[in-house]
Amino acid sequence: MIDLHSHILPAIDDGSKNLEMSLEMARIAVADGITVMACTPHIYPGVYLNDTQGIQSARDALQQSLDAHGIPLKLVIGADVHLVPELIPALKKGVVPPLNGTRYLLLEPSHHIVPPHFSDMVFNLVASGYVPVITHPERLTWIEDHYPLFAQLVQQGAWMQVTASALTGMFGPRAKYWGERFIGDGLTHILATDAHSSGRRVPVLSAGLAVAERLVGRDEAQQLVVGRPDAILRNVAPADTAPLRRPRAGLGSKLAGIFRRSP
Numbered sequence: 001m002i003d004l005h006s007h008i009l010p011a012i013d014d015g016s017k018n019l020e021m022s023l024e025m026a027r028i029a030v031a032d033g034i035t036v037m038a039c040t041p042h043i044y045p046g047v048y049l050n051d052t053q054g055i056q057s058a059r060d061a062l063q064q065s066l067d068a069h070g071i072p073l074k075l076v077i078g079a080d081v082h083l084v085p086e087l088i089p090a091l092k093k094g095v096v097p098p099l100n101g102t103r104y105l106l107l108e109p110s111h112h113i114v115p116p117h118f119s120d121m122v123f124n125l126v127a128s129g130y131v132p133v134i135t136h137p138e139r140l141t142w143i144e145d146h147y148p149l150f151a152q153l154v155q156q157g158a159w160m161q162v163t164a165s166a167l168t169g170m171f172g173p174r175a176k177y178w179g180e181r182f183i184g185d186g187l188t189h190i191l192a193t194d195a196h197s198s199g200r201r202v203p204v205l206s207a208g209l210a211v212a213e214r215l216v217g218r219d220e221a222q223q224l225v226v227g228r229p230d231a232i233l234r235n236v237a238p239a240d241t242a243p244l245r246r247p248r249a250g251l252g253s254k255l256a257g258i259f260r261r262s263p
Contacts, residue, residue: 001205002229003029004038004099005080005106005135005161005192008203009058013041013048015196019065024198026066026073032204034193036233038099040078040106045086052097055079076100076233080108080135083115088128098130102235106161107132112141119149119156126157131238133159136194138166138178147178151187157238159189164208165201167191183224184215186244190232191224220245 007015008025016022029037039059042048055077063075078099081087090096091105098105107122109115125132137143137150137160154160165171166179182188191212195203205225212221223242231241 001032001034001209001225002036002233003034003193003195003203003205003225004078004133004190004229004232005040005163006037006195006203007041007080008037008075008195009039009041009055009062012050012054012058015041017197019062021198022062023065023069023071025195025203026071028198029193029195029203030071030073032206034073034203034205036074036076036229037203038076038078040080040099042082042108043079043096044082045084050079051095052077052079055097078106080106082108082110083118083121085121087121088124088130091128091130099133100233100235102232103129103237104131104133104159104232104235106135107158108135109137109140111139114142114146119153122153122158123156131157131159133161133189133232135161135192136163136166138162138182139171139175143178147181150182151185154187154244159238160187161190161192162188162208163194164191164205165193167208167211170200180211180215183212186216186246188224189244190228216245 008022010016010019010022041050043050059075059077066073077097079097081096122132162179162182166175169176191208193203195201209221209225212224227242
């Protein structure tokens with residue numbers, strides 16, 4: 001499996017605290033069947049001032065440590081990028097890294113408020129030749145009133161990434177419901193761990209994958225953790241990747257009856 005969202009680089013953001021934790025995270029990932037992991041620390045002006053050069057250097061140092069310890073995990077770079085007006089120029093200048101140097105990038109919306117001009121900014125990224133992969137929409141506090149917006153963004157060329165552990169209930173019933181809804185409605189391109197530690201938020205995909213298999217079947221579930229992530233790393237054009245699986249009739253309504261809105 002391929003995990004394209006992790007905070008495994010040590011002491012660079014709110015993820016791994018040190019090299020020892022990063023090595024343990026890597027061991028957990030390998031034990032789960034993950035062979036490739038993207039190092040995607042936050043880039044958030046004024047908070048996490050990471051850039052391509054620093055992320056690449058940290059990745060190289062960690063890869064060297066993994067190799068020295070005999071941990072068979074390949075690392076590539078990217079970033080968990082916040083949506084800011086200067087994003088497109090920063091991408092073009094090489095200051096902000098897309099995933100593995102491709103047209104794809106992780107895009108993290110604000111958790112608590114709808115970003116101003118969100119749809120327009122996503123559209124501008126697509127129009128500029130990028131494919132924004134919107135991270136963990138199921139965990140946004142404003143998803144209830146804006147779910148149709150994400151379906152619209154998918155139609156406009158954005159991709160969606162659901163957190164594997166959200167499907168197992170780690171982030172509560174609300175995130176679990178919306179994660180299942182995104183997958184069941186055929187609006188999810190990839191699963192990722194968004195791992196932050198070797199404790200609670202660990203790099204494990206298999207448990208979430210099992211939930212996805214029950215929702216959309218084995219073939220589409222494998223696309224979430226192998227097929228499309230591999231296509232991203234090879235910079236395959238979206239039109240040449242596996243199309244999203246059409247939802248089973250009535251699945252969205254069935255899920256909606258289980259959970260509509262948290263208190």
